Amino acid sequence: MAASCLIRVFSAKFLRKPVAFSRKVLYSIAHTHTFDCPSKTYDEWEGPFLEKTPKFYIVEAAALPEIFLKVAEAKRMLETGETDKVNEATKAVGISRSAFYKYRDSIAPFQNLMAGRIITFQLMLKNKSGVLSSLLSIFAACGANIxxxxxxxxxxxxxxxxxxxETGELKCSLEELLxxxxxxxxxxxxxMVAG
Known part of the structure; x- marks a missing residue:
């Protein structure tokens, strides 16, 4: 039996729900039957049980459903101190508290998402004297650390x-910088390419 396999215990009631993990051997328990399955290591296991890494997309605000924009606005109100209660923020934008709590961790303005990160800009410039210097002045004026x-x-x-x-000290939004x-x-x- 391979020592680098995964132990996964399934309850009889919820056969597809994982109950325990370890890096030893893969076991499946179903209705009091135990099956050894040392064929896959932890890193090779690609079943539906391991958490998926979230995927992120940059989407124009106009393409989003209205609920996401309202949740983002409610979050902005709370972050800026315009209101200090979730109930007040959700009433102000016209959504329920449950909708706010459902989506609040799933949406953030692009500039907030990229704050403090290294962003790469790919630029096509005319071969004229002073163009690059002008660009560097814009980066400096916006507080970007090149x-x-x-x-x-x-x-x-x-x-x-x-x-x-590095965008941690930006004085303007990334959209404005671009x-x-x-x-x-x-x-x-x-x-602009997120880094």
Missing amino acids: LTINQAIPTGGRAMVTVSA RRIEGTSGVVKAE
């Missing part, structure tokens, strides 16, 4: 630049 700058050799009058910045970058003379294209 960690790395990589620039490819310009071809066809354009150069790809990758800027990684808007300012895109509005800079000499910037052909700007994309």
